[in-house]
Amino acid sequence: MLLDTKAMRYLIAEDWRVLTAVELCSKNHELVPTTIIERTARLRGGPSGVHKSISALAKVGLIARVKEAKYDGYRLTYGGLDYLALHTHSLKKDVYSVGTRIGVGKESDIMIVADQTGTQRVLKIHRLGRISFRTVRSNRDYLKKGATGSWMYLSRLAAMKEFAFMKALREEGFPVPEPIAHSRHTIVMSLIDAFPLRQIAEVPDPASLYADLIGVILRLAKHGLIHGDFNEFNILVNENRSKNEDGEETLVLEPVIIDFPQMVSMEHENAEMYFDRDVNCIKRFFERRFHFVTSEAGPFFKKVKKTVGKDGVKRLDASVAASGFTKKMLKDLEAAIREKADTKGENGEDEDDYEDDSDDDDDDDDEGKEEQAEDDGKAPGGLLGDDARDAEVPVDESMAKLTV
Numbered sequence: 062m063l064l065d066t067k068a069m070r071y072l073i074a075e076d077w078r079v080l081t082a083v084e085l086c087s088k089n090h091e092l093v094p095t096t097i098i099e100r101t102a103r104l105r106g107g108p109s110g111v112h113k114s115i116s117a118l119a120k121v122g123l124i125a126r127v128k129e130a131k132y133d134g135y136r137l138t139y140g141g142l143d144y145l146a147l148h149t150h151s152l153k154k155d156v157y158s159v160g161t162r163i164g165v166g167k168e169s170d171i172m173i174v175a176d177q178t179g180t181q182r183v184l185k186i187h188r189l190g191r192i193s194f195r196t197v198r199s200n201r202d203y204l205k206k207g208a209t210g211s212w213m214y215l216s217r218l219a220a221m222k223e224f225a226f227m228k229a230l231r232e233e234g235f236p237v238p239e240p241i242a243h244s245r246h247t248i249v250m251s252l253i254d255a256f257p258l259r260q261i262a263e264v265p266d267p268a269s270l271y272a273d274l275i276g277v278i279l280r281l282a283k284h285g286l287i288h289g290d291f292n293e294f295n296i297l298v299n300e301n302r303s304k305n306e307d308g309e310e311t312l313v314l315e316p317v318i319i320d321f322p323q324m325v326s327m328e329h330e331n332a333e334m335y336f337d338r339d340v341n342c343i344k345r346f347f348e349r350r351f352h353f354v355t356s357e358a359g360p361f362f363k364k365v366k367k368t369v370g371k372d373g374v375k376r377l378d379a380s381v382a383a384s385g386f387t388k389k390m391l392k393d394l395e396a397a398i399r400e401k402a403d404t405k406g407e408n409g410e411d412e413d414d415y416e417d418d419s420d421d422d423d424d425d426d427d428e429g430k431e432e433q434a435e436d437d438g439k440a441p442g443g444l445l446g447d448d449a450r451d452a453e454v455p456v457d458e459s460m461a462k463l464t465v
């Protein structure tokens with residue numbers, strides 16, 4: 062099964078209402094008792110209508126029944142949250158159909174989607190916590206609320222932060238995808254028809270591309286920001302052919318930067334480390350891949366720091382931080398992202414064995430016994446099937462219409 066959005070067409074308005082009620086109540090209840098779902102959904106058909114919807118949703122794995130010692134209840138699965146987000150995108154006409162999965166995000170699923178006119182876009186579904194829950198289980202404040210609450214909370218935060226930064230960067234003219242919509246743990250953005258730098262074997266003028274990339278790092282810094290994961294996976298390279306004055310065709314490479322949940326301020330306590338890491342990552346990659354070594358030392362953090370906010374540029378770190386993020390939110394997200402990076406290290410991964418193993422979460426922080434499918438991406442009602450990552454289906458042919 063490549064992709065399972067099938068069940069979306071069969072859900073009726075009442076089912077969506079009940080699913081939304083479970084989502085709402087999950088904020089305060091790890092397990093949502095049926096009585097509370099009834100009270101929140103307030104269906105015209107009364108409790109029997111709610112029960113019918115609960116069964117329909119559980120059958121396709123959008124909610125899962127959990128039996129606890131004290132009481133039984135339901136919780137939202139990954140599939141359920143995916144459906145709610147897609148439903149919103151669909152109602153707002155940002156997404157009309159869903160295609161295949163592209164990309165190899167460690168803690169995200171990157172899907173091709175299309176709007177009503179057939180214009181292709183990218184849907185990024187954040188799944189922060191998928192790896193963390195499996196590997197590191199101690200000393201994490203944000204996990205105390207329980208597994209379901211945590212992955213939802215973290216994934217929503219990641220999407221919210223990524224969308225906010227993408228928007229701010231785009232407004233300042235940075236080469237980033239166009240942010241189109243945001244719902245829950247997902248964002249819709251423009252599709253960049255380009256290869257990641259990682260897949261590029263040769264470039265005609267490495268010095269020029271290198272200078273452009275360092276230029277982006279310096280420009281970000283001037284706006285008060287450090288990307289924090291500036292590597293060959295997160296730089297897409299557009300190839301533009303243009304003619305020069307003599308009519309000769311020249312190839313211009315234009316980098317587009319993606320992946321922003323980990324961005325930090327130039328004022329961050331570890332800013333120098335993050336800045337140097339971004340710079341060194343590019344230096345190392347260019348040396349290894351293109352045998353290019355710059356003759357210039359630096360750029361050096363201390364010198365660059367003096368440029369922050371200069372020439373009347375807008376401080377994006379401050380403006381994004383002011384747009385609804387509490388300090389705690391940013392701290393929680395940072396901790397989860399740091400853990401994600403540590404996990405990569407623990408698994409002994411490097412750029413050459415980068416694979417997506419994200420479908421095998423076992424989310425066993427939850428002590429309750431599941432009666433229905435787990436929310437591990439394998440759930441029958443989940444957006445993605447098991448074999449989605451192996452599928453080589455041409456994007457256009459794989460488009461599945463969402464009728465909601």
Ligand SMILES: Nc1ncnc2c1ncn2[C@@H]1O[C@H](COP(=O)(O)OP(=O)(O)OP(=O)(O)O)[C@@H](O)[C@H]1O
Pocket residue numbers: 163164165166167168169170171183185238250251252253254255257290294295319320
């Ligand atoms: N707007 C886009 N257009 C085209 N391709 C994209 C777009 N966004 C993401 N991708 C593809 O998906 C891949 C993963 O995206 P992204 O880096 O945002 O996910 P991630 O989960 O944050 O990854 P990781 O944490 O492993 O770096 C990219 O390397 C790229 O190939």
